[in-house]
Amino acid sequence: MKRIYLDNAATTKPRSEVIEAMLPYQTEKYGNPSSLHSMGREAAEAMEESRATIAKHLGSKPEEIYFVASGTEANNTVLKGVAFQKKKGHIITQTTEHDCVINATKWLGSQGFDITFLDVDDKGVVHEDTLREAMRDDTILVSIMAANNEIGTIQAINRLGAIAHEGKALFHTDAVQAFGKMPLSLENIDFLSASAHKLYGPRGVGFLFKRDGVWITPLLHGGGHERGLRSSTENVAGIVGFAKATELAFAEMGSEAAREIALRDSLIKGVLEIKDSWLNGHPTNRLPNNANFGFRFIEGEGLVLRLDLKGIEASTGSACSSKNLRPSHVLTSMGLKAEDAHGSLRLTLGRESTKADMDYVLEMLPGVVESLRAMSPLTE
Amino acid sequence: MAMMYSKKVMEHMESPKNVGSIENADGVGKVGNPVCGDVMSMFIKVENGIITDIKFKTYGCGAAIATSSMMTEMVKGKTIGEAEKITKDQLAKELDGLPNIKLHCSVLAVDALHKAIADYKGKHK
Ligand SMILES: Cc1ncc(COP(=O)(O)O)c(C=O)c1O
Ligand code: FES
Numbered sequence A: 001m002k003r004i005y006l007d008n009a010a011t012t013k014p015r016s017e018v019i020e021a022m023l024p025y026q027t028e029k030y031g032n033p034s035s036l037h038s039m040g041r042e043a044a045e046a047m048e049e050s051r052a053t054i055a056k057h058l059g060s061k062p063e064e065i066y067f068v069a070s071g072t073e074a075n076n077t078v079l080k081g082v083a084f085q086k087k088k089g090h091i092i093t094q095t096t097e098h099d100c101v102i103n104a105t106k107w108l109g110s111q112g113f114d115i116t117f118l119d120v121d122d123k124g125v126v127h128e129d130t131l132r133e134a135m136r137d138d139t140i141l142v143s144i145m146a147a148n149n150e151i152g153t154i155q156a157i158n159r160l161g162a163i164a165h166e167g168k169a170l171f172h173t174d175a176v177q178a179f180g181k182m183p184l185s186l187e188n189i190d191f192l193s194a195s196a197h198k199l200y201g202p203r204g205v206g207f208l209f210k211r212d213g214v215w216i217t218p219l220l221h222g223g224g225h226e227r228g229l230r231s232s233t234e235n236v237a238g239i240v241g242f243a244k245a246t247e248l249a250f251a252e253m254g255s256e257a258a259r260e261i262a263l264r265d266s267l268i269k270g271v272l273e274i275k276d277s278w279l280n281g282h283p284t285n286r287l288p289n290n291a292n293f294g295f296r297f298i299e300g301e302g303l304v305l306r307l308d309l310k311g312i313e314a315s316t317g318s319a320c321s322s323k324n325l326r327p328s329h330v331l332t333s334m335g336l337k338a339e340d341a342h343g344s345l346r347l348t349l350g351r352e353s354t355k356a357d358m359d360y361v362l363e364m365l366p367g368v369v370e371s372l373r374a375m376s377p378l379t380e
Numbered sequence B: 001m002a003m004m005y006s007k008k009v010m011e012h013m014e015s016p017k018n019v020g021s022i023e024n025a026d027g028v029g030k031v032g033n034p035v036c037g038d039v040m041s042m043f044i045k046v047e048n049g050i051i052t053d054i055k056f057k058t059y060g061c062g063a064a065i066a067t068s069s070m071m072t073e074m075v076k077g078k079t080i081g082e083a084e085k086i087t088k089d090q091l092a093k094e095l096d097g098l099p100n101i102k103l104h105c106s107v108l109a110v111d112a113l114h115k116a117i118a119d120y121k122g123k124h125k
Helices: A016-026 A038-058 A071-086 A099-110 A128-134 A157-166 A236-271 A300-309 A329-333 A338-342 A355-375 B007-014 B062-075 B080-084 B088-094 B100-123
Strands: A065-068 A090-094 A114-118 A139-143 A170-174 A191-195 A206-210 A277-279 A290-295 A344-348 B027-032 B039-047 B050-059
Touching: A016 A236, A038 A065, A038 A236, A065 A071, A071 A090, A071 A099, A071 A139, A071 A170, A071 A191, A071 A206, A090 A099, A099 A114, A114 A128, A128 A157, A139 A157, A157 A170, A236 A290, A236 A355, A300 A344, A300 A355, A300 B007, A300 B062, A329 A338, A338 A344, A355 B050, B007 B062, B027 B100, B039 B062, B039 B100, B050 B062, B050 B080, B050 B100, B062 B088, B062 B100, B080 B100, B088 B100
Parallel strands: A090 A114, A090 A139, A139 A170, A170 A191
Antiparallel strands: A065 A206, A191 A206, A277 A290, A290 A344, B027 B039, B039 B050
């Protein structure tokens, strides 16, 4: 059976160009960048070229890019690194952040820091006034994601960063979903996190942009790699792959975004013809590849499993498919009732998605929804 | 999360047995799952103490659908006494196991059946 992968927000298929670029650094060019001999220097050069490539596309200096092992690590490094550096104070984030930001922040709350989670509106947007009202003299850090992983909603990070800077706070953005998919400006941004596996790169490599002149306490102490911020022998192959993926993503960004938006909007239009369905998130101000729907009377895990049987790979924010059996905090934060979050379906497109894929989903989905509704005691 | 469902569970998920309701059922049981908010209904037809027909409706996850389907298959043709003895562990075993986090879902099918039987007994004292 043909498989249609519509879970690109979870992870993406590494591009062949990326794998090709990485391969020598997993085979014959296996040197440690810290070694003085020529193989070591070769690895160090590849790593520094990769750093320069990423910096060029992001619009930063190369020395402002720090390689880490994941988006989760980049976010933890900022949140805890700023907190440990400042030792006390107030941290602001918002309710629809990724679990790694939510849970790192909550943990800092348990360690004596004051935490504020800003509310979002019914489309998942953080309003500037909401941040302005929450700012305090002792606010040390504001962390607001660039774009949401579940509903795709894009935040006005540069304007929110300006508000943070009106006070004494530093501003961080989790751009794991946004980097490489939409233009990003570093105006008013002190820290930015990204992860390679969301843009057709390898898993297990990310970067943190940290503005020059800002210092934070490292999480890992050791040999002083990454200018002391992140000790560990570097994942050279992964870093080279990340740079390759970045280069390709930025070269194609405009045309690929337009292509995905057209496909996604045709998908949204078709799906919303199903009775008792709706779109979660913002109608236009969302990532090009994200569609997230709600269906009344049915449960999302069943929906995902049945679509899988038809060859369609998707995901859900249903309570049943989560580790803690609670519905997606993103959907409930936007004001969705638990039962409406229960019937959610996320379809995230990628560079291999085609019009034929959308047509196939539109052919299959109504029947799958119908069959689950026929089974549901709630439709009686 | 990694949700490792057995092949058997997926088979029941794909084509569940005995979906629907029974008009003029001899017993009806409707239960909610307090953990995740799901709902299940069971309908039974009883003749001479034997469950001759059973149908279910479920608003819930793959495990909830598969256990209700499995339950209806196991119960059909059994006496009330035999049906009452089926445990959630037996259901899980018949399905070649359930992920740990999904064990609570198999309780739904047992509770719904017990409630349907109690409803029947209440009407036929
Ligand atoms: C918005 C967001 N932040 C952080 C992460 C974590 O990234 P990683 O999987 O590289 O740890 C993800 C992806 O899961 C994400 O979507
Ligand atoms: S019924 Fe909700 S997790 Fe199984």
